[in-house]
Amino acid sequence: MAMRDEVQSFKKERILEVAARLFYERGYRGTSLDAIAERLSVTKPFIYQHYRNKSALLVEIYLRVVHRSVDCVSRSRRTSGSPTARIRRFADEYTRLVIAEQRTTAIFFREENNIPDEYKDEINALKGRFDNELSALIQEGADSGEFHIADVRMATLAIVGMISWIYTWYRPHGRLSETGLADRMVMFTERIVGVLPADAAEAGRP
Template identity: 40%
Template sequence: MLSRNPTVQPEINSIKAEVDEIKRRRILEEAIGQFFDKGYEATSLESIAEGLGVTKQFIYSRFRSKAELLVAICHAGAAAADQTVAFSATLSGDPAQRLAQIIRYFVRLQIEHRREVALYFREAKSLPADEGLAIDSSKQRFHRMLRGLLNEGKASGKFDIADASLAASALGGMASWAFTWFQPEGRWVAESVATELAALALRTVGVPDPLSYLADEPR
């Protein structure tokens, strides 16, 4: 009797998982495009399947419904908040240095995932209630992180602000809304936009020479 190679099955499973992830990503990309162009309500699973050149069963084998597709897309759009909170925990340096890095990092993510972000803001009303609350929790964690940093900067005399919570809302809003006007085929480069918005954030909180904190970045 031939002995089985114990390494073969894990390799097969790994390949299957990779292929399945590629298929899942294709479905999401098609759904993102159609939701973005036509709106969530006007898009059907039939039109998504047609756009992919597959049957609806192909979609159902990975997503149970159109609503589940929207949930996955909105989570991707809102993920920048939690990613930035995690990133902030790795930083050292004074509050101004960290604020510059945080805003720059967050803006990059917003631009990279601008369609998903746009769909979250536009279609959040169609999310199941529990999913909407989960995503709102991510936004609140981001706000608390930013507010804490601004309070730290205020206490140290680095920032000139009256209310850290209000300032956090203003800076977070400025960084978040880059998705509404950034166009990849336009005259702005994502890295330069991220750097410029970081400089604006530092000026907003009263840092007199913001470019000194951004000298290492492309402009």
Template identity: 30%
Template sequence: MKKAAARHAQHRQEIADDVRDQKRERILEAAEDLFFRHGYAGTTIADIVDELGVTKPYLYYYFNNKNEIFETLCWRSSVACLTSMRFGADDARPAVEKLRDGLHRFAAANIAYFKAGTFAYREGAALDPALMKSLRAMARRFYRELGALLEQARKSGDCDFDNAKLTALAIGGVATSLYTWYKPDGSIAPGDMVDQLTRIMLKIAGAQPAPAKTGQKRKATTSKKAQP
């Protein structure tokens, strides 16, 4: 009886946590759009609750203030995008295969977080200096990891470029310019956009895309469900 009661209690807690996560995600999605359209200073807590059709106490149950919402959006988008070139020490695949995989993950994350992904460099002044320092360190590590992988792929004869640092920066620039032109409801579906961006970045690196597998469809973009 005790074990059954414990399992029942755990199940109820899991349901409650899931509902809480869904409500928290709804707040983040609404705030992300408002911050993207109106900027940090131009968006208030009142704007967010009006957009959601809820009360301020409802929002304050999940977040302490507007800055916490903004920093959460910045952090999780940065983690999703800037950790895409990390691979386990036991990953023995050729460098070019990891490069293809990493660039696809990078493209997928940038499409999934294309609004919040711009906040750190568009409105860095709104972020806590310690957080901004962490984000910059994460970005530097991303370019080091990408540069190292490019060098390995060039050494194996699978990439053709002149300067690894410049090539890595050019690849990063493909993603950082998204906010100026990308529209999720445009003529190119998000999954197809990810594939096209991946091919463009591979071309910058002088690498060939992965051979197509018959009957295999690539999954759509990275989900925002994962939290940092």
């Protein structure tokens, strides 16, 4: 990347970072472009050089969150290993993603009504792809006999809701470390899809 492009990219990232922080603290409607410019110590025209308006910032945040979520489940589904190993990988990576993107995840859930109509179909399609990819992974486990579950779709919604909701209560210096929390989410995910303990699985084999 040329130095000019690197500088432009850095400026856009800084604007987006500050906008996300203010949207998280004050809400989308409670944040003006003037406030973003003030926090950055720049003028409003500086922001207009990179984003045409405030809603463009919100859309960019939304698209990044949903693309990273889709990438997470797609990697897990397509990696090598059993369905159990892959659902564990998904639960671990998705938990860490929600923790790393706690502010933007909060914005994603809080500000849906403020997304411009022309972007809603694209975003909804990506959200549907995320759910479908996870459902497909769970179905693979059910078909192979590794998962013991009656309702794949309900399991999908339960897992996504459980892990996504971390954004509301996670604290960096809380009782559980990031790794400890990820391990718990993996364990709860296994229970939702009905992964048998190793000793029970062995006992059930002919």
